[in-house]
Amino acid sequence: METQSSSNNNINQNKEKEWRAEEAIAGNKAALEALRELITFPLLYPFEAKKLGLKWPRGLLLYGPPGTGKTSLVRAVVQECGAYLIVISPHSVHKAYAGESEKSLREAFAEAASHARLGKPSVIFIDEIDALCPRRDSRREQDVRVASQLSTLMDANKHSSTSLAHIVVVASTNRVDAIEPALRRSGRFDTEIELYTKKLPLEPTVDLQAIAASCNGYVGADLEALCREATLSALKSLEGNEDMFCLTTEDWKHARSVVGPSITRGVTVEIPKVSWADIGGLKDLKKKLQQAVEWPIKHSAAFSRMGISPMRGVLLHGPPGCSKTTLAKAAANAAQASFFSLSGAELYSMYVGEGEALLRNTFQRARLAAPSIIFFDEADVVAAKRGGNSSNSTTVGERLLSTLLTEMDGLEQAKGILVLAATNRPHAIDAALMRPGRFDLVTSIFYCAICSTTRFGGSV
Template identity: 30%
Template sequence: MNVAFSSQLPPKHMRLPRNAFRSIGLSPGGSVRVDLMAEDELCAHLICFPSCDIDENTVVLPDWIDKNFHVKGDQITIKAADNSKARVAHSLQVRKVFGNVWLPPTEVLLDARKRALPRAKSINDWENLVARNLGKCFLSLNAVFAVHICGELCIFKIERIEIDGLPMTKEDAVRNDAENTRIEILPELVFTENVPMTRGLGKETEELRRLIDDSFSNFDIHSKLNIPITRSVMISGPRGAGKSLLIHRNVCQKIQAQLFEISLASVVSQIRDQTEFLENNLIKWTFTKAILSAPSVIVIEGFDLLCNENDWKSLVIKMMSCEMQELEEESKVFVIGVTNDLNKLPATFRNGELFQSNLTITAPTRRSREEILHIYLSKLKFGDQTQVNDFAKRLSQRTSGFVGRDLMRLCRSAALHSLRRCEEQQQDIDIADLLAKLSMSESSTNDSREVVWEDFEYALEIVKPSQKIVFESSIPSKLWDEIGGYEAIKRRINQILDWPLSHPETYERLGIKPPAGLLLHGPSGCGKTILVQAAVTTLSANSITIKGPELFSKYLGETEAAIRRLFATAKQIAPCLIFFDEMDSIASKREWDNDGTSGVNERVLSTLLNEMDGIQERKDVLIVGCTNRPDQIDDALLRPGRLDQLLYVGLPSLDDRESIIRVISKHIPLDVDVDIKNLAARTDAFTGAELELLFRESAVLALREDIKIQRVSYKHVEPVLLRMKKTVVERISTDDGTLDLSS
């Protein structure tokens, strides 16, 4: 028999075709038992009526059965109920399994202490309300039924039936009587089947579980030792890092406490009158439900709304403070706040007055990203499923700064690109299958189209990391082939910056620490900055570029705070390279004023040294600095563990100049009469920047001669060269030797 579901049917009604109605011997309004799921032994007792508007092989059930239990036709068994011997139940224990209405368990009403609370005055007689809605219907053990409460449809399950103090079995049908049947509402269960795994958050998961466990279980121990119980925590972290996932996984699966969620955005939308708000608001009602349903957890989201000044900010803070301070230690209510940036919140929420503990979730590390990616990749289909481990490892090295949500988007983009390839190859695509595979849910199967590495290369171009927003990198992309000369220096830079990230196990095997930082120094225009640009382009790491003067602020202490934020961000998006251009402007040698005090430069340098010092491990964070004045750099900055690698980038040699000119000629077309070797020999003491200027000015001179000219000839280069040589001679330094790194 086919099964259809209708939203027009009352919750306790069903429809059968007239022929089927007569064949099973039912009369209109008769009771029918509908077995929904054999493995769970769930059933529903419905009142059956005949219908002429449905097919002969179709039965129509109320749609709450389909929406909440998702049963199929072959899972349903319908039979007429023999209720001739049904007795009135004396006691029914029911548990709400679906529905948005909060119902306090009956045990709250039996608890004299909770019943005496002023908050309990708002509790209605829910048991009688459920009994009246049930009416005089027939029921059995494990039966589910639906009743309307406060305009919402709630689904209950019968877990125990008693007559004369004796429990009934699942085969015994009983009858409800609003006057003689006592309804007992059991505490709601916490469902976890839709809560995904929190891979990559193992440490944070354990910390949150420990905090809540201590709050609920160790009250006596804390009392004896006179130690205050931690009853609240503020969880901070970037969007998409897994804050909500962490909470639900802990509360739902491990703690088994009732979870009450509230958004401050919803609270703010209710503010009309201040007096009325203080008496009746969503915050107060949520705390009331949590106290009466203890043990429970309150999750408050949207604290970022309180970062800016507005008319209702003080009102919300006052209400929050009042409710949290009224919580008694033995109430077994734990409060969790959620914010994106703890430092921007009002001091009330940061100084431990209301939230006694802070838990920070940072962007996942490389190893955590590999764990998260392994989950998402296992739901995709590869030509060889052993590629999952390989792809997870390779992607984890190229996704610095990605949070969990970014990684999911990355895998979805790769899957979508794979399907587009199939379309281009004129392969048939099942759209329903496409949407299912793009869901990336845990229930997905490995039945998607094959994904190859090129799909992830495409996705990496599209999906950008969330954690590069605070300090956006402005380092242009540059390849080593686009830089002429300096081969030994290029090789050394690659060894210093790339090896610690690509071969960390090598350093561990030899028992040594990788280089912590690199300082490039030398004359202006020799390519120090462009060498760093090329290094960053080839590294599988994030980058942050800072010009020294940009960090300075006119406000006291703000410069030091900016440096701390800079290093904190770098740690979050590690592996990361911090590039300080004009390093001497923030790391100059310390001097003392006449009054014996140090100035702002000294304070900034001290902060920089502390951050680079290793007081807190800055694993996978490399520091690169550039300067024209190494003599102005404070000696403390150059010790091991800070900028312990120094490279001198001097004037280019003859071979370097020839290589630079050949690179320039790739984008400035030169005539055949331009002898590159001869030009390289005649440009002794020219920097790379001056060679670039030489050909740029020559090209401009050629355009002045003929706007349609196609190539730059030697006659255009010669006058510019003679003019520039005079300038070069004037600025030549006596110390213009180059450092031979080839050995």
């Protein structure tokens, strides 16, 4: 357990220029404001709260992938507000002997209470709460006792006197669904919030908007690594003339090729190198795909302004070897979208539920890496018609189809995600996928050898 006290005894209103958490943490404005309000509002509006009978919320849960700055955000806001910080981590609480873990929690809350009685806001920060208080179905007896003790302490804090109104409990996790649900109810963690480098000299021709657009799925730690790699690239090209230090577009391109988004590690994801020019013919089909894939991503502001809902799914069907997969990759490259590819062989597993979990995980990563395209090769295997025989493979197929339908319906709230599918047998795909709102565009691909040869001569 770690404690930290700000050098200021109280929030200093007399500074000429007050330090703000934004100077240390870029972005995540909603989380910054929520934590600020949680710490400062009981101090700023005590009489109004008493008059209205208002009970201030005491808990905040921050969740997001590793490297998004959850811990740094808490430390920055605590420093800004002049609060007292107590950090609890799983390794500091989990002890060898029964009862010691609960004792550590009680001591942390008692320490926070002693500072709150002196009128100083106290923040108890629980890092990796999913490891400390996992769900009931996946934890040991010790975890049950720790979760029960934490719930008791948070409830006691909620019902405490006004003299202890300045204790706030903040927790962070990478896996919000792995936390004990009882802790996520109102009165405990009331608020849940999902969660860039400065002063680098840039060449005037550097287009930061274009660089930002190419960083799909990058979290704060990834952006820090990207800036560091770009700086190292610029330093290597100085040749002893340090006065000329400046980051160029080439430095950023090099850094982008070296540093990838951490959230997509462990899955097949790329921005393909295939372009429209690599595919001969199919002019009308290319135009349709540009309108369905490129336009909603490149002109999202115009779509939003005019109230146009982009397509959520496109199905390509045609005989083998007619460039269905190549067309999907070219569309992803033109839109500069992350490309996730899944096939029936990857989704069918000997273990129950493994295929559905992979499907859900792919959609989750696609949301984090948006704009992105999820491509299903051999879609007739993944989304076969329901009914018929009741063998084990059919049961697996029905579970996969149900998961796919649920995830595609969830894309209505997501932005910048499109499902592309290819098949040789469109008649074998379940009818539920063929309606508007799922596969909005269904198009066939047929090469005409005579027409193609006439148009392109001997190049085709």
